[in-house]
Amino acid sequence: MFVLSILKDTVAIHPSDFGAPADQALIAELNKKYANRVLHDVGLCICVFDLSEAGEGKVRYGDGFLWYKVVFRMVVFRPFTSEVIIAKVKSSDEDGIRLSVGFFDDMYIPAAYLPQPTAFDPNERAHFWLPDSELTSTHDLLNTPLTERMYIDQGEVVRVRVEADDFFDDEPGPPKMAEGVQVQREAKRAPYNVICSIAEQGLGPVAWWNGSAQEGAEDGDAMDEG
Amino acid sequence: MEVLNSRAALLSNYEVFTLLRELETDHLARAKTAVRIKKEEEAAGHPPRHPGSDTLFGEPSENLRTVEVEAIQYLSADYLPTQRQTPEGISQLVQDLAPYELTKAEKLQVVNLAPTMPVELYVIVEELEDRLGDRMEEILTHVQSALALSPATIGPTSSNGNERHPPAINSDSTVSTLGGELAYPEDEAYHEEFVFDDVGEGAGVEGDLDMEDD
Structure with a gap:
């Protein structure tokens, strides 16, 4: 998950921080700049994990800051392709499921990466999976009895495999004017998206796969007690 | 800003978790000292300081606090084993996993997710049956024993609340115990030997840092 x-980078330290040890001041400044930010x-x-190298602080003409050239190591969230991750379902819609790991929630399972056959139940606002079913059309699937459906509810803990990640760098650029009116920009894309899959044995809500094992364990316990 | 190596090494969840927890205790300790100093100054009749004048010993940046708190929350969730792990347990587990010829990524995931059921291992290890056959039960036992080694009583705030831990010192020890096995050793070695000599523009020119004038 993390790398x-x-x-x-070149970091400026404000004179009010000169009293502190330089390394701490630098780390604080770097954290302020980078923490919770997506780098393309x-x-x-x-x-910041640690500082590898920091040059002498230098004073430029014009301000009282000390400017340091710093090489540092950063803890970065970047799951690799095919990594297995535990996440929570944030929301569901017709196109797929949105996941969250708390500090990051631009993770999606597109409908194509859901286990087949699957359908979206608009009443429950959730996708469900019909194990061992021959049905393929959404209409047929929605006519099945509720008890057979395996729902992927909101807030459920799911095990997913990372399939791909996308970076978008939507710089605003110069303002575009049309007939003197500012053009509305299209919806903003998240700078970093992770595409995940649960279309595989063992993936999906953790409870699906724990369930059978736990029942087995409970049976075993019951038999031991008996 | 310049990216020298976007993927120098892999980190286990536990390493990130300990780092963030240290950072948090550090922040809490600083917040306490800041409050104490403020009170003392007030008692001594000093005029109140200009707010925001000392960013370092006051509030850390909002972004850092957000990501720190949320990541700690995620990593200490009960569906992840991170909170129950110890450095000893993990290095033991990595040693135990050595004979199975797993790739580094697979080992990392075994450590991060601590699979307890065969179905979990199936997802992590490719072509599990061909490669391991009956030995997958052994791996599950190793994982179990590594978790059992760990005392489950590590609270979210450890006792070293007042001590200062600059990440630089602490992280080195973590890396040497875990990173050598877990992360890419060759990359680590590369990193250690890498000489960051400053021969870019402006080198040797005193006081000139080739900054854009903005």
Whole structure:
């Protein structure tokens, strides 16, 4: 899930922080700049791991800051392709499921990566899976008895496999004007998306796979007691 | 900003968890000292300081606090084994996993997710049956024993509340115990030997940092 990235940057330390040890001041400043921020093609920065190298602080003409050139290691959230992750279902819609790991929630399971056959129940606002079913059309699937359906509810803990990740760098660019009116920009895309899959044995809500094992264990216990 | 290596090493969830927890205790300790100093100053009749003048010993940045709290929350959830792990348990587990010829990524996931059921292991290890056959039960036992090794009584705030732990010192020890096995050793070695010599623009020019004038 997490990786270390080596980054290089120039950091300015405000004179009010000169009293503190330089390394602490630098780490605080770097954390302020990078924490909880997505770097393109790197991932979501969590916090500074350590400083690898820091140059002498130099004073530029014009301000009282000390400018340091720093090479540091950053803890970055960037799950690799095919990594298995535990996440929570944040919401569901016709197109798929949105997941969250708390600090990051631009994770999606598109409908194509749901176990087949599957359908979206608009009443429950949730997808469900029909194990061992021959039905394929959504209409047929929605006519099945509720008891056979395996729902993927909101808030459920799911085990997913990372299939791909996308970075979007939507810089605002110069303002575009049409007939003197500012054009509305299209909906903003999240800078970092993770595409996940649960179309595999063992993936999906953790409870699906725990269930059978736990029942087995309970049976075993009951038999032991008996 | 310049990215020198976007993927220098892999980190286990436990390493990130300990790092964040240290950061949090550090923040809490600082917040306490800040409050104490403020009170003392008030008692001594000093004028109140200009707010925000000392960012370092006051509130840490909002972004950092958010990601820190949320990541700790996620990693200490009961569906993840992270909170029940110890460095000893993990290094023991990594040693136990050595003979099975798992890839680094697979080992990392075994450590992160601590599978207890065969079905979980199926997901993590590719072509499990061909490669391991009957030995997958052994792996599950190793995982169990590594978790059992860990005392389950590590509270979310450890006792070293007042001590200062600069991440630089602590992280080194974590890496040397865990990273050597878990993360890419070759990359680690590469990283240690890497000489970041400053011969870019502006090198040797005193006081000039080739900054854009903005």
